[in-house]
Amino acid sequence: MFQKISHSTGVTDEEEILFSTPFNYLFPEAARSAACLLPVSLNTIQGLKALGNAMADNGSIGDPAGQGDSQIDALFTYIGQFIDHDITARTDRDTTISDLSNESAITPANPDNVIKTLKNGRRPQLDLDSVFGEGPGLAGSTAQAKTQSQILYNNDLKLNLFKNGSRIDLPRQQINNPDPVQQAIIADGRNDENLNISQIQALFLSFYNHVYDVLSGTKEEKYIRARQLVRWSYQYAVVHDYLMAVCDRNIVLDVLANGPRFYSSTAGKGETFMPLEFSVAAFRFGHSMIRPFYKLNNTNSAVHLVNMAGGLQILGPNARADNFDDDGQFVSGLMINWSNFIGNSAQKARKLDTKIAHDLFTLPFRPSGDPILSSLTTSNLVRGYSLSIPTGQAVCDAMGIIPLSPSEITSTEDPAIAAVVTANNFDTRSPLWYYLLREAAVQQGGERLGEAGSRIVAETLIGLLKQDPNSYMNNLHDPAITDTHIEVTGGAYGKISNFRSLLKFGGAAGL
Numbered sequence: 001m002f003q004k005i006s007h008s009t010g011v012t013d014e015e016e017i018l019f020s021t022p023f024n025y026l027f028p029e030a031a032r033s034a035a036c037l038l039p040v041s042l043n044t045i046q047g048l049k050a051l052g053n054a055m056a057d058n059g060s061i062g063d064p065a066g067q068g069d070s071q072i073d074a075l076f077t078y079i080g081q082f083i084d085h086d087i088t089a090r091t092d093r094d095t096t097i098s099d100l101s102n103e104s105a106i107t108p109a110n111p112d113n114v115i116k117t118l119k120n121g122r123r124p125q126l127d128l129d130s131v132f133g134e135g136p137g138l139a140g141s142t143a144q145a146k147t148q149s150q151i152l153y154n155n156d157l158k159l160n161l162f163k164n165g166s167r168i169d170l171p172r173q174q175i176n177n178p179d180p181v182q183q184a185i186i187a188d189g190r191n192d193e194n195l196n197i198s199q200i201q202a203l204f205l206s207f208y209n210h211v212y213d214v215l216s217g218t219k220e221e222k223y224i225r226a227r228q229l230v231r232w233s234y235q236y237a238v239v240h241d242y243l244m245a246v247c248d249r250n251i252v253l254d255v256l257a258n259g260p261r262f263y264s265s266t267a268g269k270g271e272t273f274m275p276l277e278f279s280v281a282a283f284r285f286g287h288s289m290i291r292p293f294y295k296l297n298n299t300n301s302a303v304h305l306v307n308m309a310g311g312l313q314i315l316g317p318n319a320r321a322d323n324f325d326d327d328g329q330f331v332s333g334l335m336i337n338w339s340n341f342i343g344n345s346a347q348k349a350r351k352l353d354t355k356i357a358h359d360l361f362t363l364p365f366r367p368s369g370d371p372i373l374s375s376l377t378t379s380n381l382v383r384g385y386s387l388s389i390p391t392g393q394a395v396c397d398a399m400g401i402i403p404l405s406p407s408e409i410t411s412t413e414d415p416a417i418a419a420v421v422t423a424n425n426f427d428t429r430s431p432l433w434y435y436l437l438r439e440a441a442v443q444q445g446g447e448r449l450g451e452a453g454s455r456i457v458a459e460t461l462i463g464l465l466k467q468d469p470n471s472y473m474n475n476l477h478d479p480a481i482t483d484t485h486i487e488v489t490g491g492a493y494g495k496i497s498n499f500r501s502l503l504k505f506g507g508a509a510g511l
């Protein structure tokens with residue numbers, strides 16, 4: 001069932017709906033060259049675990065305006081995660097190709113096997129399959145045409161959504177897993193793995209429903225046009241709002257004007273593929289932007305990612321009894337007032353650097369106490385090793401970029417991290433995920449990605465849009481697509497130019 005795509009371990013292929021699209025390497029020669037990878041050794045795994053642990057940010061938990069903040073509005077953290085879940089899934093599978101459960105058995109997989117065995121559970125087109133699923137099965141009414149996805153839609157072909165006064169939430173059903181979980185009935189279960197992304201998913205459903213409402217025609221015509229306008233609005237905002245906020249602007253403009261230099265379908269035998277360097281390392285940069293707690297609305301105090309004392313909690317929200325009202329939907333105390341996430345008084349994302357919020361070291365939906373999987377940092381680092389992701393230095397070489405020198409990496413680095421990096425020679429062969437975060441801190445003061453990180457992220461997202469004949473970039477003749485916005489309806493309100501206007505049109509409280 002498609003609802004089961006998750007970051008939990010132990011979910012089998014049969015339990016997930018699979019688009020089964022290809023992964024490949026951006027830099028296949030590097031992935032196949034031992035010199036471009038981390039050394040194959042148990043010591044490397046021990047080093048990665050030590051590095052992961054050293055990256056824990058234990059400071060400033062009680063200080064809402066913590067010194068680790070960037071100037072990027074906190075919304076962009078979860079827009080990033082929402083984009084991730086739209087285009088890439090399953091690099092974290094504990095299958096034979098990347099099983100992190102038995103430390104002593106972890107070795108880097110042969111890249112050819114990775115490409116053959118590991119399949120992406122998402123369609124890499126920024127087309128919101130995480131929102132629309134496979135659609136409501138317009139092709140016919142036979143039993144075969146009635147796909148699982150139909151349960152996402154009501155008879156009018158609007159998306160099901162819970163609304164009660166100021167409470168907005170995803171449609172839910174109670175399951176036992178084995179403890180009770182208020183599972184969201186949505187196309188990608190990961191979009192209910194934390195409260196913030198869950199509420200963004202709800203606003204996307206609501207955005208689609210509102211666009212549908214302003215259109216005329218049969219319900220099938222309204223569904224098709226509304227879905228198209230929603231996709232284009234989102235894609236436009238990904239390029240002109242999100243990428244401009246998290247990447248080096250000049251690199252984004254260069255990729256827009258001249259096209260990707262390294263990412264093209266020809267690198268993957270002519271198929272559109274998700275680059276593993278993006279999914280397993282570069283785009284996980286967003287993990288460093290996560291705050292340890294969030295002020296959600298103006299009535300409650302900040303809510304922690306993990307709340308050991310009981311009460312409201314951001315991570316794994318659907319398994320948390322305190323998060324639910326008697327009707328099985330989120331309590332009003334969890335409803336986000338979006339002025340806390342975007343705009344003048346918004347809390348900020350944490351800096352893009354190598355310090356990671358400490359609650360991410362005890363992920364509630366992972367086996368408790370597992371030396372690798374329970375921690376997000378260690379999972380990222382060991383996952384990169386296991387999937388033969390080239391080092392930061394090798395990736396820079398492949399792109400013709402001068403990599404950070406060992407002293408740039410360590411001299412101003414947190415001393416505990418620097419000690420682990422030096423002891424394990426990670427200053428000359430750096431795990432790519434760590435390297436790109438360090439690059440962001442050294443080159444951009446943690447305000448955005450550095451040169452290599454910006455290029456991988458901008459080339460992948462813009463490259464996906466350029467390769468898709470249905471993207472807004474390839475439909476400029478349509479009157480709804482202008483240079484400055486997507487016009488979903490007349491009037492200023494209907495001009496969608498960024499995520500703020502998109503969420504506002506979706507009915508986001510506080511905007």
Ligand code: HEM
Nearest residue numbers: 007077080081084088089090091092279283284286379383
């Ligand atoms: C509270 C927020 C978040 C949590 C708890 C979280 C957790 C996770 C976990 C557990 C994994 C799998 C790790 C592994 O075993 O390999 C993962 C993968 C990933 N995360 Fe996050 N994440 C969060 C936010 C983000 C953000 C903000 C971004 C990007 C802006 C992001 C990007 C990714 C990507 C690209 C993957 C790989 C997806 C794939 O399998 O292809 N995540 N995340």
